[in-house]
Structure formats: structure tokens, C-alpha cells
Amino acid sequence: MASAVSLCSGCGLCVRSRQEALICDGCNKWRHRLCGTKISQFEYRNINRRLKAGQVFMRCCPDCPDWMEVSCADADDPSDAFPVERKPATINNTPKDFNIILPIDNITPFAETSLVDEALPTTILADTPVTYKIVSGGTRKCSSLLADSLGFTYTRKRESSVSVTWICSYRGKKYYATISQQLGTMNFKSGHHQHTHPGDPGAELKASTRAFVKKSALECSFASSGEIVKKELSSCENSDVPLPNINTLFRCNNRARGGQRPKHPEDTSFELNRDHVPQDFLQADLSENGQRHLIFATSIQLQHMSKSKTWYVDGTFKLVRTPFVQLLSVHSSIKRSSERIILE
Structure with missing residues (x-):
């Protein structure tokens, strides 16, 4: 908006092309925006957008004798004329004959509706004691696994003359939950640390299923993995907890048989083991x-x-x-x- 060879009418310095300046419609002189124009940068950019859109903008500098004569009436669009000082609308500026009171009969009452909360149950459920079950061959290495009714599993840590210590199978970085079992009994006592992960409701069923699949794979060496897995899953169809993944059971079956398979021969002169x-x-x-x-x-x-x-x-x-x-x-x-x- 500025010219590179014009001088500012306020400061007398050169008005460059990259500086923010406006030209007076009265005296046709340039003036920097910061030289007493009282125009903010936001207003200046808004004026620039209006001019690019083809709108009309009229302005006179404070030093021009026609400063007070330029008004909204001189512009094609009164809303584009600037600057025009407008006083903020206050209660004191409201005309005396202005009335905002409406008849009470025309006011429509607002009907508020809310969702009805469900009634709280009146029956109090009794605390169910935690039960434990030892699954033989429930771990990957076919060791014993302890599972409780809350969905947590434990592996055997150590054994003393009076008790057996079980440690949570999901071990945290700082601490882990433990269970102490009285030797020769099914009496269990929880340790001081709590579990750092949520329980799995089907942990006991999954451990029992994996143990059965591995045991059947060793006993029935010539039965297919599909037959063993299908037989075990059919017996768990009526269970309320999620069933184990079928691919996991296939891997358990093949892993259990892998230790009994003979070593792969290096040449054709090997002796065939007919037991397999x-x-x-x-x-x-x-x-x-x-x-x-x-x-x-x-x-x-x-x-x-x-x-x-x-x-x-x-x-x-x-x-x-x-x-x-x-x-x-x-x-x-x-x-x-x-x-x-x-x-x-």
C-alpha cells in the first residue's frame, strides 16, 4: 500500500513498499500507520483485505483540513468508511422511548426433562472367598502352576521345611505379588505386594487346557494336533470364561512333541527308529x-x-x-x- 518514493506526512521519513502506511484521500499524502493514525495492525490488515476485494475505503489524515468533513456519507458503503468514532453502546445511550418489556402471557415456560436414574440394587452380595487350584504341567516347561479364582497365576519359587512360596507369573520391574502355601495343605496366604496387572478370568481354564494338550501329545504320539485340540475345546464349550486361542494350543502340542522327536539325520545311512x-x-x-x-x-x-x-x-x-x-x-x-x- 505504500510507495517507495513518498515521504510520511507525520515523521517526514521515506515510506517504503514493505512498511504499513495509508494515503490520505484529502491531501493525497502517505502516512505511516504508527505515526498518529490510531489504527491497529488488525484494522490495517482488514482494510488491506477490503481493498483487494474491490471495496471502497476513505480516510483523511489528522493534519488534513478536511479531516472532519470526511464521513460515512462520502463512501459508497458506509460500513467501509474509516475512521469513524463510535461510542460503545451503554445503558445511558439507550433512547428513553425504547422498551424491552414483553407481556408475561407470551412467555413460554421451558420444560426441563432429565433421564431417570436406575434404581440401586437392594441385595448385598456376600464376599466370595478366593479359591486356588494347582495345575500340574501348566507352565511352558511343564512345571506346576497355581491359579486363583481372581484370574491370577503363580509359578513355584522356592520351598522350605514349612511352606512353599509362589510368585506371580507376570513379574513387574520393582515388585511382584507372592502367595505362601503351608506345606502339605491347601492353605494359602497372600503377600504384602499387590498385582500390577488386571486378572484374567479364564487363566485357570487356559492353564488346564494347555496342560491337557501337552499331556495328550506325549501319550498319543501318533494322534494329530487337530484331534487333540478339538477334543479338549469341545469339553469347554459350556464355559462362561473365554476359551484359549486354538493356535496357542497347536504350538503347545508341537512344542511338547519336539523334545521327543529324534534328531534329523545328516545322511541317508541313519538307523530308522521304529518307535516313532x-x-x-x-x-x-x-x-x-x-x-x-x-x-x-x-x-x-x-x-x-x-x-x-x-x-x-x-x-x-x-x-x-x-x-x-x-x-x-x-x-x-x-x-x-x-x-x-x-x-x-
């Missing part, structure tokens, strides 16, 4: 031209394949590890009623 092979599943162990071939099949599969007219052979290389090279599978189909079943 189902009965009558190994049909032949052949060696030909330095290559070893292990043939596995059940008696039912051999019976159906002997009656089949067509066999399908598939060779897979990616499923086997060294020293084995290929898994060769033979398939046949049988017809049962209106559907055809592929045997592998």
Missing part, C-alpha cells in the same frame, strides 16, 4: 545304487489301490530336507455312491 513310526505304516526300506527309498502306506490304502485301475504319481521337492531329495506320492480314486474320492 505308526505300526504297519513302514512298508519297505530299500537301498539301490547308493540311494535309499522309504515306502510308507497303510493296509487300507494298499487295499484300495490294488482295486483301482488308475494311479496318479506326483513328485514334490520342496517339502523335504537334506539328505532327502524328493517326496514321491501315489494317488488313486475310489467311487462311493455318486461322488469320487481321491486317495493319497
Whole structure:
């Protein structure tokens, strides 16, 4: 808004292009905003926006003889004229004939509505004592795990001649909760520290389920993980607490069997441990031209394949590890009623 070659009518200094200044509509002279114009920076920026929008702004400097003659009537839009001193609206400035009293009959009463609070229960529930249960094989290393009715679990810390100390399985950085058990009894006493985490209502059920899955995996070495997990989860369907994650139970089953599996052979001259092979599943162990071939099949599969007219052979290389090279599978189909079943 300022010109680079004009002088301020107030201070006499040069008005530069980047300085805030206004030109008088009476004497056509520039004046800095801070040189007695009484215009704030907010008002100056508001004027600048109005001029860019095409609105009309009229102003005269205090030194101009036409200062008092410029008014709102000289502008196209009276609201754009500036400066025009306006006194704040007060009660004393209100005209005497102005009346704000309304008839009482026209006032509509405000109806206030509120939500009805539910009635508090009158029955007082009795404090239920905390019960404890020791789950054999409940930990990852198949050690004993103590679970209470509040959803907290404890592992065995130490044992003395008179008591057994259990420590919370979720250990904090500073302190942790403990339980003291009288040796040979089911009497438990809580320690001084409280738990630093919320309890899990299904902790006891999860620990019992994991212990059963690991025990079944060791006893039934030839049963599939799906059968063991499905059998255990079916017995817990009517439980009120959340059931364990099925993937967690699969990992527990495989981890329990991993310690009993024989070591993976380094070459083909290993001795096959038949204790880890189902009965009558190994049909032949052949060696030909330095290559070893292990043939596995059940008696039912051999019976159906002997009656089949067509066999399908598939060779897979990616499923086997060294020293084995290929898994060769033979398939046949049988017809049962209106559907055809592929045997592998």
C-alpha cells in the first residue's frame, strides 16, 4: 500500500513498499500507520483485505483540513468508511422511548426433562472367598502352576521345611505379588505386594487346557494336533470364561512333541527308529545304487489301490530336507455312491 518514493506526512521519513502506511484521500499524502493514525495492525490488515476485494475505503489524515468533513456519507458503503468514532453502546445511550418489556402471557415456560436414574440394587452380595487350584504341567516347561479364582497365576519359587512360596507369573520391574502355601495343605496366604496387572478370568481354564494338550501329545504320539485340540475345546464349550486361542494350543502340542522327536539325520545311512513310526505304516526300506527309498502306506490304502485301475504319481521337492531329495506320492480314486474320492 505504500510507495517507495513518498515521504510520511507525520515523521517526514521515506515510506517504503514493505512498511504499513495509508494515503490520505484529502491531501493525497502517505502516512505511516504508527505515526498518529490510531489504527491497529488488525484494522490495517482488514482494510488491506477490503481493498483487494474491490471495496471502497476513505480516510483523511489528522493534519488534513478536511479531516472532519470526511464521513460515512462520502463512501459508497458506509460500513467501509474509516475512521469513524463510535461510542460503545451503554445503558445511558439507550433512547428513553425504547422498551424491552414483553407481556408475561407470551412467555413460554421451558420444560426441563432429565433421564431417570436406575434404581440401586437392594441385595448385598456376600464376599466370595478366593479359591486356588494347582495345575500340574501348566507352565511352558511343564512345571506346576497355581491359579486363583481372581484370574491370577503363580509359578513355584522356592520351598522350605514349612511352606512353599509362589510368585506371580507376570513379574513387574520393582515388585511382584507372592502367595505362601503351608506345606502339605491347601492353605494359602497372600503377600504384602499387590498385582500390577488386571486378572484374567479364564487363566485357570487356559492353564488346564494347555496342560491337557501337552499331556495328550506325549501319550498319543501318533494322534494329530487337530484331534487333540478339538477334543479338549469341545469339553469347554459350556464355559462362561473365554476359551484359549486354538493356535496357542497347536504350538503347545508341537512344542511338547519336539523334545521327543529324534534328531534329523545328516545322511541317508541313519538307523530308522521304529518307535516313532505308526505300526504297519513302514512298508519297505530299500537301498539301490547308493540311494535309499522309504515306502510308507497303510493296509487300507494298499487295499484300495490294488482295486483301482488308475494311479496318479506326483513328485514334490520342496517339502523335504537334506539328505532327502524328493517326496514321491501315489494317488488313486475310489467311487462311493455318486461322488469320487481321491486317495493319497
